[in-house]
Amino acid sequence: MAKADASTPRQRYRAQVREEIKEHAWQQIAAAGASALSLNAIAKRMGMSGPALYRYFANRDELITELVRDAYRDLAATVHARAEAGAGLGDLADALRQWALDDPQRYFLVYGTPVPGYHAPEDTRQIAVEIMGVLLDASMAEQPSAAPPTPLDTHLAEHRAWAGAHPAPPSALRHALTFWTRLHGVLSLELAGHFTGMGFDPAELYATETETLTGR
Amino acid sequence: MAKADASTPRQRYRAQVREEIKEHAWQQIAAAGASALSLNAIAKRMGMSGPALYRYFANRDELITELVRDAYRDLAATVHARAEAGAGLGDLADALRQWALDDPQRYFLVYGTPVPGYHAPEDTRQIAVEIMGVLLDASMAEQPSAAPPTPLDTHLAEHRAWAGAHPAPPSALRHALTFWTRLHGVLSLELAGHFTGMGFDPAELYATETETLTGR
DNA sequence: TGTACATCAGTGAACGCGCGTTCACTGATGTAC
DNA sequence: TGTACATCAGTGAACGCGCGTTCACTGATGTAC
Numbered sequence: 475m476a477k478a479d480a481s482t483p484r485q486r487y488r489a490q491v492r493e494e495i496k497e498h499a500w501q502q503i504a505a506a507g508a509s510a511l512s513l514n515a516i517a518k519r520m521g522m523s524g525p526a527l528y529r530y531f532a533n534r535d536e537l538i539t540e541l542v543r544d545a546y547r548d549l550a551a552t553v554h555a556r557a558e559a560g561a562g563l564g565d566l567a568d569a570l571r572q573w574a575l576d577d578p579q580r581y582f583l584v585y586g587t588p589v590p591g592y593h594a595p596e597d598t599r600q601i602a603v604e605i606m607g608v609l610l611d612a613s614m615a616e617q618p619s620a621a622p623p624t625p626l627d628t629h630l631a632e633h634r635a636w637a638g639a640h641p642a643p644p645s646a647l648r649h650a651l652t653f654w655t656r657l658h659g660v661l662s663l664e665l666a667g668h669f670t671g672m673g674f675d676p677a678e679l680y681a682t683e684t685e686t687l688t689g690r
Numbered sequence: 691m692a693k694a695d696a697s698t699p700r701q702r703y704r705a706q707v708r709e710e711i712k713e714h715a716w717q718q719i720a721a722a723g724a725s726a727l728s729l730n731a732i733a734k735r736m737g738m739s740g741p742a743l744y745r746y747f748a749n750r751d752e753l754i755t756e757l758v759r760d761a762y763r764d765l766a767a768t769v770h771a772r773a774e775a776g777a778g779l780g781d782l783a784d785a786l787r788q789w790a791l792d793d794p795q796r797y798f799l800v801y802g803t804p805v806p807g808y809h810a811p812e813d814t815r816q817i818a819v820e821i822m823g824v825l826l827d828a829s830m831a832e833q834p835s836a837a838p839p840t841p842l843d844t845h846l847a848e849h850r851a852w853a854g855a856h857p858a859p860p861s862a863l864r865h866a867l868t869f870w871t872r873l874h875g876v877l878s879l880e881l882a883g884h885f886t887g888m889g890f891d892p893a894e895l896y897a898t899e900t901e902t903l904t905g906r
Numbered sequence: 907t908g909t910a911c912a913t914c915a916g917t918g919a920a921c922g923c924g925c926g927t928t929c930a931c932t933g934a935t936g937t938a939c
Numbered sequence: 940t941g942t943a944c945a946t947c948a949g950t951g952a953a954c955g956c957g958c959g960t961t962c963a964c965t966g967a968t969g970t971a972c
Binding site: 504505506507509510579582585586587588589590591599602624625626629630633634635636648651652654655656657658659660662663666667668671672673674675678679681682683 | 720721722723725726795798801802803804805806807815818840841842845846849850851852864867868870871872873874875876878879882883884887888889890891894895897898899
């Protein structure tokens, strides 16, 4: 919310309005989905004329890109903060679920249906690597890595571009990846409403998947 | 593709054009996503005027609803056919993946990001139950159900609205549900492109998750 | 088999709408001397 | 501290566009006698 202090009033004002635009954008996305995002509608809600927004964003695409970036960064920061506070995989799972439930459409903007043709900004890839890094740290801390490598372990050990220079052993690679996909599986179906009317509590299912992965 | 035979030429023609409209709709969805679906654009591609389509669909929403229904039905039919051919959970997993890869946007239309406000037609709920029924059958056939019930088993046994009158024991409920969420987790991330650039082969991860669930 | 009539697929003009985006402008805010 | 100038936020008019959808119509296809 706050930017650097050593800035001119005009710069501070600009940053503030940019932020306000983004907030309205998120509201609009929450209300009607990302595909319905419209600069004119945002301007109207802010009591401004449409063209005014072009002082702050070059075009609609730049705004969306910025939102995707922000969402990614926020998730990475959330996960990172938890990890630095000594959280294990189980806590990270809780944090992830909370983050998703806080704003489902934000979760979907990152992990949801991609629009064919649209490509996320390049720096999100790096943020994704950072998030995986946190999961790898936690996996290493909790996994004994004593068992013999599974076939998947071997495959991942040979294709670990995504882990960068992380010192995680193959079993941790598999574990972090599985952690991600299993939790996403439950979360995305829950957020998309596919469990509504089924009767059970998604939190129970999520908790069980988490326990299977962490042994807590 | 073919409809009932005992129909007038006009009826057959209508059904044929309806089908052609849907095919073009799928192409358009595959090219630019469901939110970009436009009746006028379809008409243009078919060499017709826009209003002509209103002979076949009351409006845009009805077309989309029909596509969702068709996708659901097609998935149910695919899974059902496999099961009747004696397939186990592992084969069903393969069939699911194939179905998803055949047309990712079709998969997303069913399981992807929901548009806030839009509600799927009521009969899809029943089809979803049917699909779960097939998974439950297969789970029962493969699970020994000897182990003591887990806490989740107990919860599901008490909240099994989605299983209807299916005779599956609690452990099978949990197993079918987990089968669904885990495979969806891998599939949806793969289809959304979140594994691209990571280096490994999603099929390996999918296969491992399948094996964990089936013991094959 | 031929004629009279009904059905109905498809057209073209028209509607209002909201979109993204550009442009020339006004007026307030900040800067330099 | 006061004046002259530059910066820049925001406006309003305007652009072309494609959308969904309606309406009155034409002309081909099918039906009844």
